[in-house]
Amino acid sequence: MYVVRRWWDRNGIRLGLVGLALGSAWLIRQTQGALIYEVYRGFSNPFVGRPVETTATKDPKVLELEQQLVELQSQNRQLQELLGYIQQNPGKGTVAPVIGRSADHWWQQVILGRGERDGIQVGAIVSGEGGIVGRVVQVTPHTSRVLLISDPTSQIGVTVSRSRNMGYIRGQSANRVIMEFFDKVPDVRPGDVVSTSSYSQLFPPGLPVGIVESVNLNKSPAPEAVVELSTPISRLEWVVVSTNPKAGGTELSPQENLDGSQNSDPDPLGDNQ
Amino acid sequence: MTIQLTRWPSYWRRALNWGITVGSVFLCLLVLPTRFPGMSLLDVGPNWLLVWVVAWSVKRTMLEGALAGLTLGLIQDGMTAPDPTHALSLVAIGVITARLQKQRYIQEDFISIALIVFGMAVLAETITALQFSLHTILASPEMVERDLGSIWLYHQRIALASAILSSLWAPVVYYPLNRWWERFAEIDQPQA
Structure with a gap:
């Protein structure tokens, strides 16, 4: 008994710390590092700028093609509706x-x-x-x-x-x-x-x-x-x-x-x- | 700083020591997802956790090195993907680094730490590549996700990039941590 107690006095805290470290590592693993990513986002947030608007740099050719695309997409949708084909579009x-x-x-x-x-x-x-x-x-x-x-x-x-x-x-x-x-x-x-x-x-x-x-x-x-x-x-x-x-x-x-x-x-x- | 610290009760000092240790791990974890210019090569950054495990294990026992490797490996598993595990390579790094008994054979300086980190980074990537290869060999043919050729081609690329970057950035982690642990051991020794 005395031996066990002496051993515990000497190594108890250390054992506890090891258990704590492994336990929290396991927790982080099971939560897929959610805590770390949340903190990481908190740090990186001030450095995130605003999305660059690229509309201004679009040349006329691109605009023309985009308009054609919209036209074709709506035609396509109409034809699909005529055929009774239901397609779920990706959300906004x-x-x-x-x-x-x-x-x-x-x-x-x-x-x-x-x-x-x-x-x-x-x-x-x-x-x-x-x-x-x-x-x-x-x-x-x-x-x-x-x-x-x-x-x-x-x-x-x-x-x-x-x-x-x-x-x-x-x-x-x-x-x-x-x-x-x-x-x-x-x-x-x-x-x-x-x-x-x-x-x-x-x-x-x-x-x-x-x-x-x-x-x-x-x-x-x-x-x-x-x-x-x-x-x-x-x-x-x-x-x-x-x-x-x-x-x-x-x-x-x-x-x-x-x-x-x-x-x-x-x-x-x-x-x- | 030293004078004030010696007046602290020993449990406060120990708590501070653990706080600094855990804090440094947390900092390493936070830097992992970043790719700062100058810190990345071919889109590969330094392996901060490996540097930390080497810094920790250099003057400790093999068991302590293995435990640190296991802890950090589990955390990294959570941050990326648990399969194959990162713990295996980090445990191996911890054990081998502790086994090197650097202070006995090699002079204390940054160059030797950088060299150890270089070798260990290559070893760590090799262990991971071996794990991936084992997956490929054991998996049924239609479930194969990475073929052997591409695994080892990719391994060459990242092992070298990771080893160069990790060894260059190793002193950033090693120097302050090692200094603190030395200081702490000096203060803590007389009473303990």
């Missing part, structure tokens, strides 16, 4: 500042300065100027964490807009992603626009992703194309977060949310052309 977006990057080197993530209080939910789509950027995988009251599409675990079903050839993209931790086709001989050439396909389980169809840079049809097991993302992922400053109509429909297991893996439909879709 929240503009959010990018306040941080991933806390280690292996994951391609960004931290946004808006969170649950601003109506952002897990699964929301994040897009930058030019196309989609990623998907919200975790929210705290004032911050949210985005898994970028350039992360190797991000796999998204996409389609070549011109020929409707299907495939999926895989991140390469850079501004280029690899697109793998389901078809053996896809109709694709450099310059084609790639957008999300209706088979993607996590993103609504038709969102722009990037432009095909080069094609390798001899690649085994499936032909590949290198796609340049239309958004400069490494220089993101402001992004738009919009609600995802597919987020509610897809049952994401907690594990999937945790490690952010996105499983696009791996079924061979070659017969769906």
Whole structure:
């Protein structure tokens, strides 16, 4: 008894401190670092400027194309309504500042300065100027964490807009992603626009992703194309977060949310052309 | 400062010591998501937690090094993704750094700390890359998220960038912390 008590007197506090440290580390792990990100946001808040208005620098050509786009979109919607096709459009977006990057080197993530209080939910789509950027995988009251599409675990079903050839993209931790086709001989050439396909389980169809840079049809097991993302992922400053109509429909297991893996439909879709 | 501190009751001093230690960890955690110009190379920043674990373990036992590595590893898991765990590499760093027994063999200076951090950063990224490779090898083919080639190509890039940056920035964490711990040990020793 005496020995135990002496040992306790000498090491009790130390043991308690170790337990406290490990316990709080475990707590932080289980809450996914919410406390740290909240404090981080508090510090970074004064340095966040205002989103730069780019309207003034738009040249007439861009304005003309935008007007054409609006016209075509409304025509498209009318035709879809005539066909009785119901499509849920992505909701209106929240503009959010990018306040941080991933806390280690292996994951391609960004931290946004808006969170649950601003109506952002897990699964929301994040897009930058030019196309989609990623998907919200975790929210705290004032911050949210985005898994970028350039992360190797991000796999998204996409389609070549011109020929409707299907495939999926895989991140390469850079501004280029690899697109793998389901078809053996896809109709694709450099310059084609790639957008999300209706088979993607996590993103609504038709969102722009990037432009095909080069094609390798001899690649085994499936032909590949290198796609340049239309958004400069490494220089993101402001992004738009919009609600995802597919987020509610897809049952994401907690594990999937945790490690952010996105499983696009791996079924061979070659017969769906 | 020293004179005032010696007059403090010892439990106050210890509380201050723990406060400074925990505070420095918290600062490291807050700097992790940043990529300040001059602090990043190829979009990779210094591995602050690794620097902290090395600074902590250099003059401590292997068990203490392992515990610090485990604690910080769990926190980093929470901040990024828990699978594969960061705790494994940080525990290994803590144990090996403590095992080096630097004060016995190497002179006390920044260069040696920078060298240790350089080696440990490469080791840490290698352990993570091994974990990813194991995932790839064990996973069923359709669940493979990263293929082996890209893991090790990426490993080369970030291991070098992370090692260079971490070793260059290591003194920023090491110098003040080491100085404080030395001072604290000096004051605390006579009564203890």
